[in-house]
Amino acid sequence: MRGFQSFSIRQKLRAVIVLTSAAALLLACVSFMGYALVTARSQLVRELQSMADIVGLNSAAAIVFMDPESARETLSALGADSRVQGAWVIESDGELFAEYRRKTTEPRPLDQYLTPGVYRERDIVVVSRPILTGDELVGVIVVSAGLVDAYRSLRQYGVIAGWVLLVSLTVAFALSTRLEGLISRPLLHLTETAAKISSHGDYSARAERGSDDEIGQLIDSFNEMLGEIEERDVVLQEVNERLEDRVQERTEELEREVQIRAGTESELRASLEEKDVLLKEIHHRVKNNLQVISSLLNLQATHMDNEQAKKALTTSQDRLRSIALVHEMFYQSEDLARIDLAPYLRSTTSYLLSAYGVDLEKVQVEVDCSPMNVVIDTAIPLGLIAHELTSNALKYAFPEGRRGVVRVELQKRGDSVELRVADDGVGFPDHVRWDRPSSLGLQLVNSLTQQLRGKIELKPGEGTCFSVRIHAGLFKAGDR
Amino acid sequence: MTRRRQRRNLPSGVRTIVFLIGLSIGVMEEARGASSGIPVENRIKAAFLVELFSYVDWPADAVPASGDQFVVGVVGEGPTTTALLDLRGLEMKEGRRLVVKRLTNAGDFGSCHMLFFSEEPGVDVRRVLGEIVGNAVLTVGETDDFARMGGMVRFYFASNRVRFEINPAASRAAGLRISSRLLRLAKIVDDREGR
Numbered sequence: 001m002r003g004f005q006s007f008s009i010r011q012k013l014r015a016v017i018v019l020t021s022a023a024a025l026l027l028a029c030v031s032f033m034g035y036a037l038v039t040a041r042s043q044l045v046r047e048l049q050s051m052a053d054i055v056g057l058n059s060a061a062a063i064v065f066m067d068p069e070s071a072r073e074t075l076s077a078l079g080a081d082s083r084v085q086g087a088w089v090i091e092s093d094g095e096l097f098a099e100y101r102r103k104t105t106e107p108r109p110l111d112q113y114l115t116p117g118v119y120r121e122r123d124i125v126v127v128s129r130p131i132l133t134g135d136e137l138v139g140v141i142v143v144s145a146g147l148v149d150a151y152r153s154l155r156q157y158g159v160i161a162g163w164v165l166l167v168s169l170t171v172a173f174a175l176s177t178r179l180e181g182l183i184s185r186p187l188l189h190l191t192e193t194a195a196k197i198s199s200h201g202d203y204s205a206r207a208e209r210g211s212d213d214e215i216g217q218l219i220d221s222f223n224e225m226l227g228e229i230e231e232r233d234v235v236l237q238e239v240n241e242r243l244e245d246r247v248q249e250r251t252e253e254l255e256r257e258v259q260i261r262a263g264t265e266s267e268l269r270a271s272l273e274e275k276d277v278l279l280k281e282i283h284h285r286v287k288n289n290l291q292v293i294s295s296l297l298n299l300q301a302t303h304m305d306n307e308q309a310k311k312a313l314t315t316s317q318d319r320l321r322s323i324a325l326v327h328e329m330f331y332q333s334e335d336l337a338r339i340d341l342a343p344y345l346r347s348t349t350s351y352l353l354s355a356y357g358v359d360l361e362k363v364q365v366e367v368d369c370s371p372m373n374v375v376i377d378t379a380i381p382l383g384l385i386a387h388e389l390t391s392n393a394l395k396y397a398f399p400e401g402r403r404g405v406v407r408v409e410l411q412k413r414g415d416s417v418e419l420r421v422a423d424d425g426v427g428f429p430d431h432v433r434w435d436r437p438s439s440l441g442l443q444l445v446n447s448l449t450q451q452l453r454g455k456i457e458l459k460p461g462e463g464t465c466f467s468v469r470i471h472a473g474l475f476k477a478g479d480r
Numbered sequence: 481m482t483r484r485r486q487r488r489n490l491p492s493g494v495r496t497i498v499f500l501i502g503l504s505i506g507v508m509e510e511a512r513g514a515s516s517g518i519p520v521e522n523r524i525k526a527a528f529l530v531e532l533f534s535y536v537d538w539p540a541d542a543v544p545a546s547g548d549q550f551v552v553g554v555v556g557e558g559p560t561t562t563a564l565l566d567l568r569g570l571e572m573k574e575g576r577r578l579v580v581k582r583l584t585n586a587g588d589f590g591s592c593h594m595l596f597f598s599e600e601p602g603v604d605v606r607r608v609l610g611e612i613v614g615n616a617v618l619t620v621g622e623t624d625d626f627a628r629m630g631g632m633v634r635f636y637f638a639s640n641r642v643r644f645e646i647n648p649a650a651s652r653a654a655g656l657r658i659s660s661r662l663l664r665l666a667k668i669v670d671d672r673e674g675r
Contacts, residue, residue, distance in 0.1 A: 057661070058661055058664070060661065061535060061659070061661035061662050061664070061665055062661075062664075062665055064531050064534070065528060065531065065644075065662075065665050066524075066641065066642070067641075067643075067665045070664055070665050074664075133534055134534060134573045134574070135573075136573070
């Protein structure tokens with residue numbers, strides 16, 4: 001059956017037609033032959049019965065008058081029929097009365113045939129008929145005949161049937177070859193159309209309808225489906241095109257927007273750069289102005305006779321110098337918003353050392369600062385605090401050539417930042433109230449610390465050690 | 481040996497008759513000490529005589545007219561006569577009863593279905609036959625030239641069998657029709673040859 005499944009529809013149709021014809025013909029032939037055999041048998045039986053009846057009638061007198069010779073003669077007349085193999089007249093008590101037997105026929109027991117009737121055996125038929133005189137049974141006549149003739153006829157029928165079958169199947173094959181096209185052609189056409197569509201994707205193709213039967217309906221349905229697919233394709237195409245248009249529009253809008261933004265950004269960058277330049281310029285100018293003021297103060301000082309006033313001007317000059325350094329550091333730094341205090345502290349202490357003419361062999365300054373970025377609002381006061389405390393240490397801690405070390409530290413401690421300026425000098429004089437000072441320097445330190453919301457204390461111990469703590473939040477933006 | 485074989489070959493109808501004969505003989509021997517020791521040959525002849533009825537057609541106007549009897553007239557004595565007389569009253573086919581009459585009066589010879597002349601009839605057979613010509617009477621005899629004398633059926637014994645001759649011309653002349661099946665068994669005799 002698997003082999004049959006792999007046949008093409010043409011082959012299947014042909015096979016179906018030929019097999020059906022063959023089956024029908026075979027059945028017809030077998031039925032015909034069976035019928036012929038049965039007919040031949042019953043015909044033989046009828047003929048034997050009538051022959052037996054005639055011979056029996058003619059044998060009755062022979063039995064009554066005990067003349068087996070005559071009966072034998074009568075029986076031998078049956079020999080004219082080639083089918084008859086033997087005939088026997090048996091008296092009603094079972095005694096054999098007369099016998100006719102062909103030379104080829106073997107003697108056979110006859111007791112079984114005493115009851116009149118028809119006995120069908122494998123290839124013979126035995127007929128037993130009563131012999132009557134009036135209504136009295138005087139004996140039976142038994143006639144046996146072979147079915148050889150019937151079988152011979154059957155063989156001839158078989159040969160004829162074989163030829164008929166052969167010719168019919170040839171005709172059936174020829175007809176099926178022509179007729180299968182009625183069914184297979186539209187189907188094959190449909191298949192070809194479907195294959196064309198699937199290989200080329202051309203949904204405008206249509207199968208042609210040839211008949212009004214189910215295949216015709218199938219082709220109609222197929223074409224309708226194709227139509228629907230085509231319509232959907234059109235709609236899809238439209239939607240697709242619309243979508244592409246939308247995408248195109250959006251893309252253009254976005255590009256425009258991007259261009260605008262890029263323009264804005266470059267403008268912003270330009271203005272930022274401009275701002276940076278301006279800021280640097282401002283810092284530069286402020287620093288220059290401060291230097292100009294410092295130079296003015298210096299000039300002023302050279303024309304003064306009062307030493308105190310002179311000193312005040314010089315101190316102010318130093319302070320200006322310290323503020324100017326902050327601005328200088330700002331315009332030199334890359335980030336105009338913040339500067340690192342560490343290099344500032346190193347720079348300002350080294351300036352103070354040279355400004356006060358410190359003997360570097362006697363007094364040393366150590367700067368120990370963690371990198372600490374601060375905004376300008378913190379940098380200037382903190383820078384001034386460090387400047388005041390350091391200059392105090394350099395001015396007062398080491399009188400009369402005393403040796404020592406000034407340590408400037410800036411460290412983060414917990415949530416606060418501590419600026420510590422310590423020296424191992426003579427120590428802070430007891431009579432001076434550092435928190436309510438009379439000198440301008442310490443007043444500045446206190447007020448600047450307040451400005452930064454910090455705390456200042458004088459650490460006890462040898463030398464002087466001021467600690468200014470301010471909240472780390474002021475550094476936070478710049479703390480890395 | 482011969483007799484036994486003959487008995488064995490007796491057909492059923494005849495055998496029934498023979499059996500009845502034997503029975504009646506036995507009964508009658510007891511009753512009236514009648515004849516015994518009738519040869520089988522003669523008893524068969526008697527039985528055959530009765531069977532002839534089945535193979536002969538009498539014309540409708542035959543004598544006697546009574547439809548329930550089969551009348552056999554017997555002329556002369558002999559063992560066959562005795563055997564035949566023993567069969568009197570036998571139920572026959574078609575509901576007939578067998579009637580056997582000894583006939584001595586020549587005038588009665590035409591008044592039966594069958595007239596049997598024994599081995600020793602005691603009459604001039606040829607004359608009697610001549611007298612009853614034209615009567616529908618089946619004539620049966622045992623003498624050698626019975627059929628040639630114009631008799632219709634003659635029984636004889638040959639090859640250990642009871643056989644018979646038939647003179648169809650005689651029966652035809654009497655208006656009787658003898659069945660061809662019977663004729664086939666018989667030896668056909670034409671009395672005209674002898675004349």
